[in-house]
């Protein structure tokens with residue numbers, strides 16, 4: 001088999017996130033992984049020959065749906081700025097957005113661009129799915145089936161993996177895949193307690209990056225996109241300051257952290273059939289929302305480890321928080 | 336991937352509460368011993384991918400019985416009686 005052929009038959013990991021879709025490829029059997037991502041967003045413009053030729057000239061990936069030109073992925077962000085329009089999102093709180101008629105074709109376009117066709121039929125791929133939130137039906141089954149529908153025709157043998165479990169696979173070899181994996185993303189914080197790679201508790205909290213952006217925008221009268229840019233640029237979770245936007249971000253970051261810590265404590269306390277854990281277990285935080293300085297410290301304080309229902313050995317940040325889920329999904333596919 | 340319910344069967348000591356009798360205690364002990372073995376072997380596997388493969392393989396291989404049943408006390412009594420009889424016989428012969 002040639003190198004190219006071999007590469008196009010190796011398994012893939014796919015993180016289908018509310019704001020970013022990431023593919024993890026293993027470059028060889030020696031576990032070098034490579035990541036590629038696209039924003040899970042799009043913009044639409046009324047169809048005109050002129051706009052289309054402009055997009056073609058600029059080498060921008062676009063498609064025509066109905067009477068509209070649709071630009072998807074990273075280019076959508078770029079062009080939203082040029083044309084002064086807001087980007088739209090195919091997913092909301094971890095699953096396909098039911099209010100968005102373009103959601104499925106847009107995701108098909110982005111996913112296809114990232115993974116290509118299988119090359120060899122039945123090529124293995126694991127994709128992330130969210131965990132259920134306590135207060136409501138997120139239609140996870142429909143979401144999962146829709147992603148399958150995109151991947152099957154491309155020739156993949158696709159299987160779902162819960163996002164929290166993927167974090168455990170990606171980050172917890174040191175504890176034999178026992179511990180609590182948390183992904184603080186944009187739509188949700190996904191949590192999984194696994195023992196020896198077996199998921200025991202799996203849930204999600206519906207407050208994450210998007211919640212911070214929209215709430216901070218509402219109280220400052222700014223646009224959510226601007227809040228997001230500010231947050232990603234240089235935000236530090238370290239109490240209130242003189243700046244209005246920073247204060248709003250701090251308040252809602254705190255809300256996310258407290259809700260996550262409290263829900264984790266309550267869920268573990270009320271679990272009926274918890275395995276007997278002889279050793280203390282680690283917690284790993286990943287996802288874009290966990291990146292800002294001060295997040296780890298604040299979360300650790302909110303956890304009150306000294307009287308937590310199970311013994312915690314350490315709380316740490318993932319090495320590569322934006323790619324942990326895709327990495328774990330790839331590891332599942334390589335098993 | 337096997338359904339989590341399936342594998343967690345072996346992680347829970349409390350599923351068949353109340354735990355009574357020597358036979359049940361033995362079953363639980365064996366189960367814990369098996370998990371300890373998996374832990375230890377996994378720790379000896381340095382490569383993360385190999386380690387995951389091993390741990391998942393072991394956990395997936397632990398399919399629970401169709402319906403969990405304790406050995407009946409009558410069966411157990413018969414077993415003990417047979418063992419005693421054999422020991423007695425051996426003692427007589429020697």
Ligand SMILES: Nc1ncnc2c1ncn2[C@@H]1O[C@H](COP(=O)(O)OP(=O)(O)OP(=O)(O)O)[C@@H](O)[C@H]1O
Nearest residue numbers: 017018019020185186187188209232287288289291
């Ligand atoms: N440097 C940063 N500082 C603060 N927030 C960040 C940073 N980078 C990314 N984010 C935020 O992280 C979120 C995206 O993270 P991630 O890619 O893990 O989410 P996702 O997987 O797309 O979403 P989900 O898992 O909820 O479906 C967004 O809300 C984004 O604003």
Ligand SMILES: [Mg+2]
Nearest residue numbers: 017183185325
């Ligand atoms: Mg995510």
